[in-house]
Amino acid sequence: MSRLISSLLLAAAALLAQPAALAAEPAAPAAAASAAADAAPVPRPDDTQAERARAQPGNNAPxxxxxxxxxxxxxxxxxxxxxxxxxxxxxxxxxxSRLTTAGEAWRQVRNQWILPYGGSLLLIVSLAIGLFYWRKGALGGHQPDTGRMIERFTPLERAAHWVNAAAFVALALSGIVMAFGKFFLLPLVGHTVFGALTFVLKNVHNFAGPLFAVSLLVVILVFVRDNIANRADFVWLSKAGGMFGDQEVPSHRFNAGEKGMFWWGVTVPGVVVVASGLVLDHLVPGWGELRSEMQVAHMVHAVAAILMMAVLLGHIYMGTIGMKGAYAAMKTGYVDEGWAREHHELWYDDIKAGKIPAVRSKPVASSAAPRSPQTSPSA
Structure with missing residues (x-):
């Protein structure tokens, strides 16, 4: 009997020990995992990507x-x-711009300042010229033609002017399309045509730039002598060139307005545009390799180009439909004595006095050429 009781007690003890053993078995892997976690590296702010991959796989913050x-x-x-x-x-x-990354700062200046205000300036100037022509019409024509011609521009001067003018027009039109075309041209022609057009114009812009630079230098050297300010220019400015009267203020070969155009509409902005353009074209050694240099060069280039276009709109107007005989003067090189007396009386007087030759280049015989210039007073 006692043996039976002992067997039952042993069996009961074995049954009671099994749950404890089963509960202890999962504890071993958990303890191992906890020990492994304690041994793994802790993520730190200065981790390299390799270190972070060991500490936190998939975390690419570094x-x-x-x-x-x-x-x-x-x-x-x-x-x-x-x-x-x-x-x-x-x-x-x-x-x-705001304080931000340089690329974003450049974008803010371009999109929030240069394009809206530059485009508005060009539109305002164009509108003002249109209103002026509507009210005044073409200026000049008050002196009758005498039939005696004076050489106003030599062949070299005209060649330099027209080459520079052609390059400028190519640069201006291509620049306007690239800068403002998405606002007025893209909705009309669509993305495909606009993309092809801007691609072509970008190459035109790049190749016309060096031509403009060389011809600008020639223009400056050829015309600088007669664009130095003198006493008559201050008189001309004090009377606003006779713009609000019926008679022009006497001036030499170029009046103060034309001299201002030469210096502040052509020379100064032209040099800035050329210099910044050469940087953008990577043609200046040591410049244009950094993005910050390209961003500054672009902003300077855009501002100077827009100001130059705004000023030269007035020059183009006066040289075409704004003043009678002005376009013919640059086309043929000659003006009538009456035109010279009306618009540049002091220059005309110097020619009559023999201080300046009436013809500064050798005339070319041609049936289409103007009559030979004379130095005698008109009848």
């Missing part, structure tokens, strides 16, 4: 942090050249 901060500390790149390891530029504040 990589993107390096992309964001590559403007301060360039990343590694096997490609040669400047800024190859810079994906996002450092922060900067251009005039008119």
């Amino acid at each position: 990589f993107w942090r390096g992309v964001r901060d590559s403007g301060q500390q360039a990343g590694y790149s096997s490609l040669p050249g400047a800024e190859k390891g810079v994906l996002i530029q450092s922060q900067v504040q251009y005039p008119g």
Whole structure:
């Protein structure tokens, strides 16, 4: 009997021990996992991407942090050249922009200042010229023609002017389409035609630029002598060139308005446009390799070009339909004595006095050429 009771007690003890053993079995892997977790590296803010991959697989924060901060500390790149390891530029504040990355700052200046205000300026100037022509019409024509001609522009002067003018028109039209075309041209012709057109005009712009630069230098050298200010120019300015009267103020070969056009409408902005354009075309050694240099060059180029176009709109107007005989003067090189007396009386007086030759170049015999210039007073 006692043996039976002992067997029953042993069986009961075995049954009671089984749940405890089963409960202890899962504890071993959990303890191992906890120990492994304690041994794994802890993520740190200065982790490299490789270190973060061991600590937190799939967490790419160090990589993107390096992309964001590559403007301060360039990343590694096997490609040669400047800024190859810079994906996002450092922060900067251009005039008119917020403090932000340089690319975004440039975009803000272009889209919020240069395009809207530059486009408005060109439209306002065009409208003002149209209103002026509507009210005044073509100026001049008060002196009758005498039939005696004076050479106003030599063949060299005319060649320099027309080459520079042709290059300027090509640059202006292509620049306007590239800058403002998406607002007025894209809705009319569609993306396909507009894309092809801007591609062609961009190449026209790039190739016309050097031609404009060379011809601009020739224009400056050829015309600078007669565009130096003198006492008569201050008199002309004090009377606004006779714009609000019926008689023009006497002037030499070029009046103060034309001299102002030469310096502030052609020379100064032209030099700025050429210099910044050469940087954009990567034609200046040591310049244009950095994005910041290209951004500054583009902003300077755009502002100077828009101002130059706005000023030269007035010059184009006066040289075509705004003044009688002006276009013919640049086309043939000659003006009538009556035209010279009316518009540039002091220049005409110097020619009559023999201080300036009436013909500065050798005449070319032609049936279409104007009559031979005379130096005698008109009848």
